[in-house]
Amino acid sequence: MTTDEIIRCFHGWLDIDWRTKQQCLDWMRDIFHTVINERELRDVFSKYCNDYIEGKHDSYLAHSSRGYKLTSNLDEIKKSIADDESRMKALSHRVYGVKRRLKEDNQITLLPEQIKELDAYEVISKMEI
Numbered sequence: 001m002t003t004d005e006i007i008r009c010f011h012g013w014l015d016i017d018w019r020t021k022q023q024c025l026d027w028m029r030d031i032f033h034t035v036i037n038e039r040e041l042r043d044v045f046s047k048y049c050n051d052y053i054e055g056k057h058d059s060y061l062a063h064s065s066r067g068y069k070l071t072s073n074l075d076e077i078k079k080s081i082a083d084d085e086s087r088m089k090a091l092s093h094r095v096y097g098v099k100r101r102l103k104e105d106n107q108i109t110l111l112p113e114q115i116k117e118l119d120a121y122e123v124i125s126k127m128e129i
Contacts, residue, residue, distance in 0.1 A: 001034055006044045009034075015059065015070035024068065 001009075009032050010024070019027070024041060028034045036044075045061050045068065052060045059070045062080035071077060 001032075001036075003044050003047045006034070006036065006040075007048050010070065014061075014068060018064065018066035018069045020067040 006028070009028060013019075013027060014024070021038060021041065025036065025038070028036055028041075045063075048057075048061045051057060059072045060077045060080070062069050062071050062073075062076045064076075064080060064083065069076065
């Protein structure tokens with residue numbers, strides 16, 4: 001099945017109530033006899049959201065702790081995006097922190113007492129290349 005065919009399977013079911021990822025996978029398997037994995041489901045949902053951004057349809061695939069829902073309700077869409085923003089901030093903080101730490105790990109750190117004990121040749125010999 002194509003991405004568009006899969007999302008059409010959810011119309012009339014996923015727009016009624018919030019559904020978990022597992023319920024969506026079970027729905028596809030039980031009703032349409034199509035087995036897709038979680039990655040494929042996320043890709044389908046991502047494409048649907050991108051199509052919303054491009055103006056191809058008026059419903060957005062919102063997510064929350066309750067699961068997923070096809071909606072045109074602005075409040076539900078805004079709450080879903082607010083969750084995306086908080087995740088983005090947390091992820092960006094982690095990425096920046098790890099990159100900063102990796103830069104620091106490549107620096108030579110000398111404690112004050114070590115500075116007196118080591119000359120320049122010893123410092124260079126202890127550097128990792």
